[in-house]
Amino acid sequence: MYDRFLVSKQIDQWLAEDIGGGDLTAQLMIDPRATATFAMNAREPMTLAGVEVAGLVFTRYEPACRIEIHAHDGATVERGALLMTVSGPAQALLTAERTALNVVQRLSGIATETAKYVRAIAGTKARLLDTRKTTPGLRMLEKHAASCGGALNHRLGLDSGVMLKDNHIAVCGSIMEAVKRARLRVPALTKIEVECDRLDQVEEALAAGADVIMLDNMSLETMRQAVALVDGRALLEASGGIRLDTIAAVAATGVDYISTSRPFQSAPAVDIGLDEA
Template sequence: MYDRFVARKLIDQWLTEDIGCFDLTAQLMIDPASHATFYMNAREAMTLSGIEVAADVFLRYDPACKVEMRAADGDRVEKGAVLLVVSGPGQALLTAERTALNIAQRLSGIATETAKYVDAIAHTKARLLDTRKTTPGLRMLEKHAATCGGALNHRLGLDSGVMLKDNHISVCGSIAKAVEMARRQVPALTKIEVECDRIEQVEEALAAGADVIMLDNMSNADMAAAVEIVAGKALLEASGGIRLDTIAGKAETGVDFVSTSRPFQSAPAVDIGLDDAA
């Protein structure tokens, strides 16, 4: 889910960036009294995300626009599917068109790529997690897109949980000391996660009472060994080197979660068009 109040602040920035002083072409060529209707179409199969934000782009630019939703975020649609119908002042529709398409194409690209990873581990108990490696300024929407593709959100920000990485542990002196220090002041319902890249660190994190143990760049054999050692006493997250061709093997080790930033970093924008009613 995303917050429409926050999204509208972003939309104002996007429209301001794209329009500049004014839309020269639309104001020169389009009669202010003209009315138009356009269909937003999927030009390839995709998992949809950002269609509601795209609708809000039109409505934000000109409240006289009317939008009829034909699909919803999270839907898997086929090529040719009509996603929404928008009608209203011709000038407004043509001015807001590119911004609406850009965000829907970007977010649907992430959702579509995420769904591939989710499908690849559907035969296991593991769930896919996203990361914080999002585009600056677009985290809320990109993480929304990840959930549309079937993933779960990891931390939304640094205040969403305690993640003890190697540098934190080095400063504190040991995993045990780092977890103890965090446990003293952490909010009551906030989890403490410890990053480990060796089996002995897993044993230390478990003994220290970590809620979640991240198995970072471990071999599949070591991950399977960690699953046996932990035996359900903490949640296990596989991370590092996760690609579409490796994720199934990681999930099959028995971990609870597999996290990857690949859908954020490598997803191509999907092809969505805005076509007139004719």
């Protein structure tokens, strides 16, 4: 989910970055009265994200552009699938083309990579969570892409929940004291999560009344012991060092959630083209 008003403000920045003082090629070569129709196509299999945003890029630059979406965010499409048709003044379409493609290729790359992780834990109770390790300025859209791939969004920002990490705990003196301080001031419906990397910390977080306990960089055996220890009295999130080849084993330990930043940090942009229809 993303806010169209905020995205429109971002699109202005993206277009200004690419256009600069003007699209020299389009202004020199293309008759300003000319019109054109282009088709956006998938050049490889993918999970889509950002198609509607790409359409907003065109209409933001030239409101006379007409957009027809053929495949929506979250859809899984094959190579050759028609994603969008855009018609309007040829100069405007060619000027906005690269910005529109950049955003849909990047976001669809994240969604496609995320979907691989989701498929790897299918059949277990574990759900995939994203993280805050996003590209500065693109968090809202990158988290939208992760949800298109089947992940759940973790905190959108520091105001979305209480996460007590090792440095917070060190300043407060103990997990018990950190949770106590947070509980006194936290909004009534906001969860408190505590990061733990040892079983004794898990015991303390449980005794302190943490809503969620993060098992940080624990071995599989230690995670299994943590699951048995907690026994459903708090939600458990596994994090740290999660890879596509290890996530299934982590899910099999019985944790409720698994968080990873890898789809954000390692996903390649997918291949999407814009060709004359």
